[in-house]
Amino acid sequence: MPIVLETKDLEKHFGGIAAVNRVSLQVEKGARHALIGPNGAGKTTVINLLTGVLRPSAGRILLEGEDITALEAYRRVRRGLARTFQINQLFLDLTPLEAVGLAISERMGTGGQWWRLVGTNPAVVEEIVEILERFHLTDAMHERTGNLPYGKQRLLEIALAFACRPAHRLLPPKPQAG
Ligand SMILES: Nc1ncnc2c1ncn2[C@@H]1O[C@H](COP(=O)(O)OP(=O)(O)OP(=O)(O)O)[C@@H](O)[C@H]1O
Ligand SMILES: [Mg+2]
Numbered sequence: 677m678p679i680v681l682e683t684k685d686l687e688k689h690f691g692g693i694a695a696v697n698r699v700s701l702q703v704e705k706g707a708r709h710a711l712i713g714p715n716g717a718g719k720t721t722v723i724n725l726l727t728g729v730l731r732p733s734a735g736r737i738l739l740e741g742e743d744i745t746a747l748e749a750y751r752r753v754r755r756g757l758a759r760t761f762q763i764n765q766l767f768l769d770l771t772p773l774e775a776v777g778l779a780i781s782e783r784m785g786t787g788g789q790w791w792r793l794v795g796t797n798p799a800v801v802e803e804i805v806e807i808l809e810r811f812h813l814t815d816a817m818h819e820r821t822g823n824l825p826y827g828k829q830r831l832l833e834i835a836l837a838f839a840c841r842p843a844h845r846l847l848p849p850k851p852q853a854g
Contacts (some may be wrong), residue, residue, distance in 0.1 A: 677704040679741075681726070686735035688721050695721040698735070698834030708787075720762055727759050728752045758837040764829050772813045773831050775821060776804045779839035805838075811835040 681703040684843060688696040695718045701746060711719045724730040728749035737745045739755055742775045748754075767775060780800055809829045816824055821832060 677706060679703065680705045680739065682738040683722075684727055684736045686722070686737065686773060687733045688718075688725055688730060689733045694813060696725065698734075723759060728787070758840045760833045760837050764826075764833045766829060766833060766836075768819050768820070770821055771818050772808060772821060772824075772828075772835070773804060773817040775832060775837050776813075776835055777809050779836045780804065780807075785788050807835050809840055810838075831848070 681701075683699055683701050687694065688700040691827050697718075697831050699718075699722060703824055711722060713719055721730065725732050728744075728751075732745065735745075736743055737750065737847075741756060744752055744755070753786060770778070773792045775802065780803055784800075805814075812832060813828065813831055813835060821829060824832070
């Protein structure tokens with residue numbers, strides 16, 4: 677299988693701490709990997725470097741053979757890289773219905789008018805319903821996200837990553853602080 681995601685001697689230093697020290701990895705198309713290690717090993721920092729939340733101190737990142745080391749995070753999303761966060765990053769005042777609608781509209785390049793599109797475009801409505809069902813959020817779709825139990829919020833976070841229709845997904849396996 678072709679290599680879709682690759683790092684070469686990736687490094688990130690915070691002051692004197694080498695959080696990531698010369699990491700070279702290759703991810704093949706269709707592969708599933710778990711990044712494991714003790715607290716503070718540098719897992720989240722690697723994901724932050726891959727997704728563009730942080731800039732590396734040294735090294736390179738390639739997505740489908742192209743150097744994305746300096747590319748902004750949102751441009752990486754448009755190239756098919758999606759993630760969830762260890763600590764949920766959700767709009768607490770939106771309902772799951774609204775949040776999924778916003779993610780789909782953003783993917784379609786109409787994020788600025790998402791509130792209009794959600795009700796008027798049958799394809800968008802159909803996709804929202806499908807995603808909410810898939811992630812067991814149908815019952816909760818009209819609830820304020822901030823009022824949902826943590827498990828449902830976690831499902832919504834993953835649903836939003838799927839709504840971007842990414843080619844490559846980076847999902848932390850376990851909910852925890854840090
Ligand atoms: N923004 C930051 N500023 C300074 N140091 C940081 C920063 N982010 C992470 N670190 C340090 O870098 C190291 C790696 O942290 P990181 O959060 O990547 O670990 P982790 O493997 O995700 O840990 P956990 O299992 O607890 O989530 C730790 O020593 C941490 O204290
Ligand atoms: Mg972490």
